[in-house]
Amino acid sequence: MNELDDTDRQLLLALSQDATLSAGALGRKLGLSQPATWRRIKRLQDSGIIAGRRLDLDREKLGFGVTVFLGVKLATKGRVSLDDFERAVSAIPEVQTVEHVLGMYDYRLRVTARDIADFERVLRRRVMTLPGVGDVEANVLLSEERRPGPLG
Known part of the structure; x- marks a missing residue:
């Protein structure tokens, strides 16, 4: 997959801001159905553009100042x-x-x-x-x- 359309870019931006959003919530944000959003996410994962999702911890609150x-x-x-x-x-x-x-x-x-x-x-x-x-x-x-x- 080489070409990303505007919807793919908006989806990636939304996920980069909050990777916990469900496909349904992302779809509502972008004006897509839940299945269409899930298919796009799956395609981006399969192509390696989405390599994973990670947890962002607050190191200071965990005692690492x-x-x-x-x-x-x-x-x-x-x-x-x-x-x-x-x-x-x-x-x-x-x-x-x-x-x-x-x-x-x-x-x-x-x-x-x-x-x-x-x-x-x-x-x-x-x-x-x-x-x-x-x-x-x-x-x-x-x-x-x-x-x-x-x-x-």
């Missing part, structure tokens, strides 16, 4: 494979995202912790002991503004 972005440069790329590093870092529960990037660092990690002391523990005991880790740069998240994606 600190988010830090880490830039990680591997020191020994020849001896340690990228797969080994990715597998090891993905096993750390506080690491929310692992992004292989081009630029000054090899990886960008999003780490959540209860507080700065908890983050320091994660950094020292878990991240810095990973295979191949060289330079690490930390940026503490002060605030976050959600912006609509490319459909909004």
Whole structure:
């Protein structure tokens, strides 16, 4: 599926704003019947455009008040494979995202912790002991503004 019509785009925008809406509620919003809406959703899922739906948790209310972005440069790329590093870092529960990037660092990690002391523990005991880790740069998240994606 390469072509999306305006209704597909409106459907994707509505789902990106609230993925819990039923096909009936989405249909009413878009002027479609429930079955027609469900068929469109199914087609978008089958084509891979809708890759899943996820739960968005409030980390602060769950007791995780600190988010830090880490830039990680591997020191020994020849001896340690990228797969080994990715597998090891993905096993750390506080690491929310692992992004292989081009630029000054090899990886960008999003780490959540209860507080700065908890983050320091994660950094020292878990991240810095990973295979191949060289330079690490930390940026503490002060605030976050959600912006609509490319459909909004």
